[in-house]
Amino acid sequence: MRNLLLCIALAVTILSVSGQAKKPILMVVPSDSYCDRNAFVQEFTDEAGNTRSISDYNKAFKSAESEELRLVISELSKIMAERGFPLKDLEQTMKSIAQSNVELSLLQSSSSGSAIRESPIDVLKRTAQADIIMDIDFSVKIRGPQRFITYNLRAVDAYTNKVITAVAGDGKPSSSASVGLLLEEAVLNYMDDYTSALQNHFDDIFTNGREVVVVLRVWDNADVDFETDFEYMGETGMLGDIMDVWMDDNTVNSRFSRVSATENTIRYEQVRIPLFKMSFGRERAIDARGFINGLSTMLKAEPFNIQSKIYERGLGEVWLILGEK
Amino acid sequence: MKTKYLFTLMLTTLFCLTTLPLDAQSARSVNKGMFKSAASYEVQVLGVGQDGTKVFRIWAYDKTVEAAINKAKRDAVAACLFSGLPGSGHTNQTPAICKLSDEETHEAFFQEFFAYPDKKGNGGAYLRFVNRTTDEPPSGKYRVQMKGGYKIAIDVQVMYNNLRSYMEEKGIVKKLGHGF
Numbered sequence: 001m002r003n004l005l006l007c008i009a010l011a012v013t014i015l016s017v018s019g020q021a022k023k024p025i026l027m028v029v030p031s032d033s034y035c036d037r038n039a040f041v042q043e044f045t046d047e048a049g050n051t052r053s054i055s056d057y058n059k060a061f062k063s064a065e066s067e068e069l070r071l072v073i074s075e076l077s078k079i080m081a082e083r084g085f086p087l088k089d090l091e092q093t094m095k096s097i098a099q100s101n102v103e104l105s106l107l108q109s110s111s112s113g114s115a116i117r118e119s120p121i122d123v124l125k126r127t128a129q130a131d132i133i134m135d136i137d138f139s140v141k142i143r144g145p146q147r148f149i150t151y152n153l154r155a156v157d158a159y160t161n162k163v164i165t166a167v168a169g170d171g172k173p174s175s176s177a178s179v180g181l182l183l184e185e186a187v188l189n190y191m192d193d194y195t196s197a198l199q200n201h202f203d204d205i206f207t208n209g210r211e212v213v214v215v216l217r218v219w220d221n222a223d224v225d226f227e228t229d230f231e232y233m234g235e236t237g238m239l240g241d242i243m244d245v246w247m248d249d250n251t252v253n254s255r256f257s258r259v260s261a262t263e264n265t266i267r268y269e270q271v272r273i274p275l276f277k278m279s280f281g282r283e284r285a286i287d288a289r290g291f292i293n294g295l296s297t298m299l300k301a302e303p304f305n306i307q308s309k310i311y312e313r314g315l316g317e318v319w320l321i322l323g324e325k
Numbered sequence: 326m327k328t329k330y331l332f333t334l335m336l337t338t339l340f341c342l343t344t345l346p347l348d349a350q351s352a353r354s355v356n357k358g359m360f361k362s363a364a365s366y367e368v369q370v371l372g373v374g375q376d377g378t379k380v381f382r383i384w385a386y387d388k389t390v391e392a393a394i395n396k397a398k399r400d401a402v403a404a405c406l407f408s409g410l411p412g413s414g415h416t417n418q419t420p421a422i423c424k425l426s427d428e429e430t431h432e433a434f435f436q437e438f439f440a441y442p443d444k445k446g447n448g449g450a451y452l453r454f455v456n457r458t459t460d461e462p463p464s465g466k467y468r469v470q471m472k473g474g475y476k477i478a479i480d481v482q483v484m485y486n487n488l489r490s491y492m493e494e495k496g497i498v499k500k501l502g503h504g505f
Binding site for chain 2: 020021022023024080082083084085167169170171172184185188189190192193195196198199202206
């Protein structure tokens with residue numbers, strides 16, 4: 001009886017999930033210029049002896065001067081949640097990562113005392129990730145007795161690095177309003193335009209497919225490369241050209257750009273992938289990994305017989321490394 | 326020659342008689358469909374409103390001041406829905422809530438939504454989303470007597486977020502991220 005109930009619950013869950021495309025994660029991230037201006041940076045010396053700096057978000061949120069940043073992020077989060085698109089919180093995500101790092105280092109199995117298996121890549125990927133970065137920059141300017149806000153908010157696709165939308169401008173100067181009020185006004189002033197552009201971007205995704213980046217690589221010990229000849233569909237061609245044929249057949253309206261290609265690497269950008277694919281008997285939502293899975297399956301079969309590893313960098317970028325898993 | 330002249334005159338008269346009523350009819354239908362996108366709303370944004378609201382001044386024309394005020398209130402909602410609000414000074418533009426095609430696709434809905442209240446007070450839902458910032462009748466440069474009526478301007482507050490949510494609830498517009 002319990003199994004039957006579990007099966008029904010599973011079926012209901014699957015049915016309710018079907019028809020929903022994979023949702024991108026949005027996160028507000030303070031811009032590098034904001035962090036630099038407010039000294040929220042970490043400095044280090046690289047191999048060449050040059051001093052370089054990177055934004056330190058932990059410092060940005062812990063600083064006493066971060067009150068304004070938190071206020072802007074809260075206001076943006078509130079508006080996006082009201083519009084039905086809650087944001088992933090950067091500060092909370094970083095706390096959660098720090099917490100899980102501690103837990104992972106302490107966790108042991110009760111029978112053998114074994115630790116959790118983690119590769120260096122697993123460690124590297126435990127970072128705050130988002131598909132669309134809401135890059136925020138603002139500063140309080142003073143003109144005579146008046147203060148005003150210079151505000152700049154961009155939405156950037158984390159994989160294609162394309163700016164989806166951007167709003168920027170100066171707020172109305174005031175000699176009496178608090179900085180908090182001026183900031184709130186700045187956020188409210190631009191949000192309708194901003195969310196409207198985001199909606200247009202999502203509409204474009206549903207019409208023309210999700211835009212992703214696909215990179216094909218070869219393991220160092222592989223016995224094939226992209227110049228190896230194969231017979232495919234009655235013709236002989238180089239593996240790299242056969243990859244183009246597969247992309248042409250499987251992208252939405254054959255939309256993709258091969259931006260670079262060598263015997264070891266092929267990089268495709270502006271690849272428009274369908275949001276859904278027939279898989280295990282029914283239509284399922286897919287991301288870049290689900291899309292490239294089809295190519296991996298094709299390469300595994302005759303006449304190629306090539307094993308490959310899929311390495312995903314999020315919803316929108318995937319690498320397929322040929323030779324072995 | 327005289328017959329030819331008379332024939333031309335008759336033809337011209339007949340042409341005028343047949344086309345003029347048609348033009349008048351066409352103008353009336355255009356007036357009845359006042360919320361069509363072709364309508365141009367005279368709007369001046371007064372600043373960034375409170376969260377979820379838009380505050381602006383809107384002009385309207387009608388036979389009486391009261392009728393013009395009612396028309397202005399309805400136009401204020403229609404402007405937010407179909408044309409958006411222009412930017413002004415330090416205020417950014419606001420995009421229209423609906424797409425151009427929505428007016429035609431959901432024509433019956435909008436006819437009902439924009440219906441003026443009858444004597445019993447039963448009117449379209451648009452009234453829920455617009456408030457005047459004062460009850461005083463417009464005066465001075467905001468009340469101009471013209472031939473056949475008045476052109477007035479009133480300051481209104483439109484509950485923009487509530488209006489958008491209502492349109493989402495009724496399936497007229499999609500929620501942000503709909504389909505994900």
